[in-house]
Structures are given as C-alpha cells and as structure tokens.
Amino acid sequence: MLNEMAELKELKGVPHRDFYNVRKVDTHIHAAACMNQKQLLKFIQTTYKTEADRVVLEKGGLKKTLREVFSSLQKDPYDLTGRQTFHRFDKFNSKYNPVGASELREIYLKTDNYIEGEYFARIIKEVARDLEESKYQHAEPRLSIYGRTPKEWDNLARWFIQHKVHSRNLRWIIQVPRIYDIFKSKKIIPSFAKMLENIFLPLFEATVNPQQHKELHVFLKSVTGFDSVDDESKHSNHMFSYKSPKPEEWTAEENPPYSYYLFYMYANIMVLNNLRKERGLSTFQFRPHCGEAGSITHLVSAFLTADNISHGLNLKKSPVLQYLYYLAQVPIAMSPLSNNSLFLEYSKNPLREFLHKGLCVSLSTDDPMQFHYTKEALMEEYAIAAQLWKLSTCDVCEIARNSVLQSGLSHKEKEHFLGVNYLTDGPEGNDIRRTNVAQIRMAFRHETLCNELSLLLDAVKSECPAPTQ
Amino acid sequence: MLNEMAELKELKGVPHRDFYNVRKVDTHIHAAACMNQKQLLKFIQTTYKTEADRVVLEKGGLKKTLREVFSSLQKDPYDLTGRQTFHRFDKFNSKYNPVGASELREIYLKTDNYIEGEYFARIIKEVARDLEESKYQHAEPRLSIYGRTPKEWDNLARWFIQHKVHSRNLRWIIQVPRIYDIFKSKKIIPSFAKMLENIFLPLFEATVNPQQHKELHVFLKSVTGFDSVDDESKHSNHMFSYKSPKPEEWTAEENPPYSYYLFYMYANIMVLNNLRKERGLSTFQFRPHCGEAGSITHLVSAFLTADNISHGLNLKKSPVLQYLYYLAQVPIAMSPLSNNSLFLEYSKNPLREFLHKGLCVSLSTDDPMQFHYTKEALMEEYAIAAQLWKLSTCDVCEIARNSVLQSGLSHKEKEHFLGVNYLTDGPEGNDIRRTNVAQIRMAFRHETLCNELSLLLDAVKSECPAPTQ
Secondary structure, three states: OOOHHHHHHHHHOOOOOOHHHOOEEEEEEEHHHOOOHHHHHHHHHHHHHHHOOOEEEEEOOEEEEHHHHHHHOOOOHHHOOOOOOOOOOOOOOOOOOHHHOHHHHHHHOOOOOOOOOHHHHHHHHHHHHHHHHHOOEEEEEEEEOOOOOOOHHHHHHHHHHHOOOOOOOEOEEEEEEOOHHHHHHOOOOOOHHHHHHHHHHHHHHHHHOHHHHHHHHHHHOOEEEEEEEOOOOOOOOOOOOOOOOOHHHOOOOOOOOHHHHHHHHHHHHHHHHHHHHHOOOOOOEEOOEEOOOOOOHHHHHHHHHOOOEEEOHHHHHOHHHHHHHHHOOOOEEEOHHHHHHHOOOHHHOOHHHHHHHOOOEEEOOEOHHHHOOOOOHHHHHHHHHHHHOOOOHHHHHHHHHHHHHHOOOOHHHHHHHHOOOOOOOOHHHOOHHHHOOOHHHHHHHHHHHHHHHHHHHHHHHHHOOOOOO | OOOHHHHHHHHHOOOOOOHHHOOEEEEEEEHHHOOOHHHHHHHHHHHHHHHOOOEEEEEOOEEEEHHHHHHHHOOOHHHOOOOOOOOOOOOOOOOOOHHHOHHHHHHHOOOOOOOOOHHHHHHHHHHHHHHHHHOOEEEEEEEEOOOOOOOHHHHHHHHHHHOOOOOOOEOEEEEEEOOHHHHHHOOOOOOHHHHHHHHHHHHHHHHHOHHHHHHHHHHHOOEEEEEEEOOOOOOOOOOOOOOOOOHHHOOOOOOOOHHHHHHHHHHHHHHHHHHHHHOOOOOOEEOOEEOOOOOOHHHHHHHHHOOOEEEOHHHHHOHHHHHHHHHOOOOEEEOHHHHHHHOOOHHHOOHHHHHHHOOOEEEOOEOHHHHOOOOOHHHHHHHHHHHHOOOOHHHHHHHHHHHHHHOOOOHHHHHHHHOOOOOOOOHHHOOHHHHOOOHHHHHHHHHHHHHHHHHHHHHHHHHOOOOOO
C-alpha cells in the first residue's frame, strides 16, 4: 500500500502497455458453459432457422429432427429465454442443460452425439474467434473424460480434429469427474483400477506408439493438463492410508475419498509425463478443483500432488495451509463470481487478502453461461474485482501475470508474454514492458518471500545444528 | 421476497422475453465520457495513422497538425495507455482530458473546435452503432450548454446536423454547469440573467420562429431534457428566498446557490414547454444531478422542480425526503459504480434498499470512460448490481422498466417497449411480454403505494374533517 503511488508512477512510464493489452488467461472454465447464455440461445435459434429438418438425435432407435425435438419439448426455439435456475451438483447430469431440457444439452453441448458434436464444436469456435479477436485473452476450457470406456479418448480426439476446434487462444484441460460410484452401481466398471485404466492407458499407448494413434497424438499437443472435478462436500468414510485397498481391490460400491482420487491421478500423470519427456513429447499439469467446499484436508492432498488448484476458498480457514501455499507459491485460480452464486458472498471472498499477502492468485470465470452477463466474461470478472476491492492497475496486472505463469501456455509463449527471463525470481524475471507489473511490486514480493524462507531456514538450523567441523 | 418463487414461475411462462431483450435506457451518461477508454485510444491511434498531417488545432493563430500536436506533447499515440487518474471536480476543465493533455480533449472531445467537432462526432457515432446493434439498449448522453454566449446553441445544432449524429438509440440531454461565478470573474457576463438569457432565449426564438432557426429546430427534436451539473459540495452562503436578488440583480462575483439555479432553470423550462406545447412542438424534461454530495436540501429543491434526478444518494440520510420521493414516485437514475469510485463504497450504496422499498430507481453509467472495463458499460453496471445484491430477474427487469419510464423516449416508443397501457397504474399498465416484470410484482408495488397514500389521506381527513352536510 505504501508503494502504491510509486508503482503508479513507474507504470506511467511504460510505453504501449496497460491493463487492456497485458495477456490474461482464463485459468478455469468449463467448455460446456464457456459461452454466454445469449450466444448459446442465438446459436440454437440459428440452427433451427437453417437446419430444422436435420436429424440431430437418436433415441431408442428413433431418429428425430430439430423440428421434432422442439415440438416434442413443446417449445418454440424463439421462446427460449436466458438465465435459468441451474442445479448445482448434478454437474455431470442436468446442470448444463439449456433451459432444463436434457435433449438440448445432448444436441448442443456434447462431443459424442448423433451429429458427432458438430454444434458444440461450432459454438466453441465462436468463443475462440472472440478470444482471437481480443488478442490478449486466452482460456483453458475443460473437456470431460469419464473413464467409463477406453474409447472416450479416441472419440474426443476425433471430434477435436474433425471439427478443427484448435485455436491458438485455447489450451485444453481434461476434467475427470469423481464418479466411480455411479459407474460401479450401474455395473459399467468392476473396480477403480478399470476407471484409471480407461483414463490413462490410451495415453500411454499414444505416447509409446503415436503412429497408431494419430488423432489422439495430435489432440494431446493441445491438452495441457488434468482437472479433478465434483462436489467436494460429498463425504467419504474411508481414510486413505498405506492400508487402503489398491485400485484393483477397490471394488466396493462406495466412492473413494478425494485424497485417493488425487493420489492415483497424480501417480499416473507423473509416470506418463516421465515417459513423454523421455520421448520428447509434451507433458501435463495436474490442476484439480480443490478447497471450493468440503474438508480442509483436500488442500493437503493437493498441496502434495498438484501443480496448481482451482478455487482454494477453504485456505481462508487454515492459516497454516495458507502459509504453505504461499511459501511454495502454489498457484490458485479463483472465481469469486462463481463462489458468490454458490458458496460465498463476494465481499467475503478471500481473493483480495490472498493477493495482498502474496499468494499466487489468478482470476477465472468457471461457468460464464451461468454467472456472467456480458460477452466479455473474463473482463467482467476482472472489472468486478477491481471495482469492489479498489484494485490498482498494478494489482490487476499482477493477477494477469499470475494467470499466464500458472497456465498451460508453452515456454515460448510465456517468454513472449512475460519476458524472456520469466523463470527467474524477483524483478529480474519481470519484463515490465510486457506485464505492466511494477518492479517495485516484484521486488517487494521477492524480498518478503525470501525473508520468510530464510526465517524458516534459521529455525531449521537452530533445531538441527550443523555438524561441527 | 415472499413472492420470489411465484414471480420466477410467472416469468418462466413469458415467451420470447428475458433480461437480455427487455429495453434498457442508460439514463445518465456524459457524452464526453460515453465511450470505453480503449475505444477512444484506438480511435486516436487510427486518426494518427490516417490523418497525421491534417491541421486539427489552432492556438494563438498557430495551426498545428496531429503530428505536430503529438510531437509537442512528446507523446507517441501508440504510447497512450488506459485508466488514468482523473481529477474530479474540475469536471468542465481537465477531468475528461485523455491522458491528461488538454490539447487531446480539445481535438477529440469537443463539438466546437478547429475541425468542427468531427472527431467527437465520429466516436459518438461508433458508440451509437454499438447500441443500435445491441438493439435493446438506449442512452441519454449529456451535451453541454454553458450560457457563455447566445451562439452556443446554433453551434451545437450545426455540429449535430453537419455530422449526422442522430441515432434512434440516443436521446440528448443538455447539461448546464453551475459556473456563473467563473464567467463573471472573467467578465464574460454581467449578471446571472445574462447566463439564463444565453441558455434560453435561443430556444424561445427557435420555438416562435422555427423557419429562421432551422438547424436548431431540427436538433431540438432529439433533445429531451435539461440537466444541471457541478460539484454539489461547493457551498453557498446565500439562502434563496423571495428576498433574493432577481437574476438581473445577481451581479455579485459569488455563485448563486443550488436552489437558485434549479428554480430559474425550472421556471424557464416550464414557460418554454408551455409555449412549445401550444405550437405542437416537443417539450423538455428537467433532470438535474441531485443528492450526489453536499446539502440534503438539494433534494428538496429537486423534489419541487424536477421530473427526475440523477444520483439521489443523500436520500439515504433523510427518511422523510425518501418517503416523499417514494410517494410521488420521482424517478432516480443511480450510478453505483461511479459513486463507488468517488463517494460511496458499493456495498453501502442505497440502490438495493430503494428498489426494495419501491422507489422508482434505474441504473446508469455516468462516465464509462472512467468507470467501466468492458465495452458493454450498461450491462456491466447491471451485472455488478445483480451479482453483488443477488437481484432476481424480476428485479433487474423492473429496474430496466423504470429506466424506460423515466427516459425521454417518446410516448410511441414507450408504448412499444412497455405496453400500450403503460400510463395506467398497477399490473394493468404492465405488458409482461414486453417488460418481463411479473404482475405479482406490479400488484405488490401498486397495493403498497395505494395503502400509503390512503393512510395519508385518512390522516389528512382526520385533521381537516370534511364539512358536514
């Protein structure tokens, strides 16, 4: 705070750069809700106008055209209206149903439907085009892999390539819902190991033998990480320990706990990354949803396994964990507007406090379809935070810089957006002409962190004195 | 609150209509700050790229091209950056200077400069085009008439017509700064009466003899009202009463008080309106800034003279005045984001409370160039209010309806946007298919108001019993 005027003065001397043209990444956004509501409704109406007689759905062997779908729903597409009440925790069931009709979700927001995900691809490409036009905004949308069958990856890759969904402003993250219990109860899979196998084996195969899995191999170049998603407040009675059943032994109906999911995803991703690194291929980050609700211990699991996390709200309740996340600079993608709708009043959101303390926080939208009003959802997210918390230009640019740092953008892109030394700590690593973050701020952050670390080091030394010579 | 679910259910039955496609009017916005910062900077850069050698300024007989202006400012137009620190209360001097340079303000945000306001017209037309494309959004920008000379009106009308600034999504309001004292101290005018004469005489002349004042006559068709603007916290020692000097006797250096300005503007507008009505011409609303700061008594002056007011924050401090504004349903155009930057933390803004009590409030942006991040400033204003205060769809649609009601849009347009009976009180006056405001809400508002009025009527009757027969 004391540096505020000095920072402002420093930033005024920076040519060509302001908050609008620093790079920002929407670090947490779900593909099936990445569009503005109005945009989706318009798209639905357009398809109805131009392709009403196209077969778009097959249900129990019965093929249906768009016109028939709407007539059986007893809805006129021009009667569809905006902001619906969505349910929260059937996230992978009805949450994203436009206007509450699962047929419309099936047709418009799925990659593997009768029309081979064409509509979903088209609307995502609209979103991508807007980002490309904005130039300075990127996003990391989540697509689902469930682990129900081993074919999911090939299908997703085919969708991606067939519809040319690639955009240089998008990097893809695979979200894995923690719903073993549902598949088990429907007898789709025999054990947790089978779910892991369905998720990871195709990746090992494509890594070992890319020529045999061309589409997946190409798709994986655009995939930069894994997310673990579901309602964190779902409680598990199992306590994960070295005595826990191995995945192939986990055949109970009960869902494994959060920590179990995280460990086995982490373990598989690590082995996979080592293999890929060896072969000169891209690797994956692990970026689970964590600390949005439920037990504080989730934050322990993620601290030990994750590259960065989404939400992190519950760090508010644990100063010790908060301090660890600070010391290790574990990035946190926060979404205060989403939290405001679901869990925590905006004014009580800890983002501002975390930022001021020096935690590595970024701003993200989560679900623009549900939470945002304008077509510029990420800017809306920044605008509200800046207005409500009276953030300075340096503050919002620091958040934007954090978002690039923690993102899955390539080393080359990060060099371009943050400066060639971006991996160096402190002001030396910051190119103010690219980030618009004041060097005074960078120096303050660096000093503070170094002080804390040396404090700890001193404490450790006094506990375990160095051997006398 | 008890009706919330019922309202939601009622709204779900409304075809073709949601918050996005109900009409909204930005009821308070200053033309010189009606564009997004980024838009203005881009425009400046475009002119520099294409017209650098055009003469755009004349200063002390010396003509300057754009290139010369930027070189004398020692600025490269590509180095201009966004969000500057603006000063507040030199509103009519340096507040709107882009990047703090008064030359740029002169060139880009003035109607009467060397290039005859061409750039200002062009950028306003960009803003208008965006509104026209959005279709459902309108705005009522303020243009200044100072009362310095009687020629101001003809100049402004010429600018308007020459550059074809007309848009069906814009209605113009004339703001008159309360700065008699500045003109007097510079010996530009001898008395307050001269200022009034400069402001109003041209309008009487154009009304009596439109053929002689063709441009002004045409321009006045797009002007729908007057605003009175300046820092309300400027204190005056003079107490307005029947003993106060008449305008022609007000020759002191001192500025007249707020009440004096309001009364004389009101009186002139009333006489002018009567004359215009007689001749079948359009009339003007009186819509002063009021209750943003300064004395609470401003709200008394406006209650007696205004059609509606901008801001009204200070009603918070006076339950009695608040009750009067409620009873008379005097509309209030509120701008919580502007207030948040200048006067009052967002969370303390009384808009939500006023809305819940049934005051006729609308949302407006004041100065998008200063306060808003996205290009959709009005939507950003609604989004933040809706998010922070958890407003329902019915709430935001009621605010939007209020904005149309209090606007200067024509009777025909209001019939079209609100329903043909919009002048009728209560649910009968509401066409839910156009406004998306639940009839339950309309009935509640109407009943509550009628109850209050009959309560007062009973009290009055018991005080002054009707004559016995």
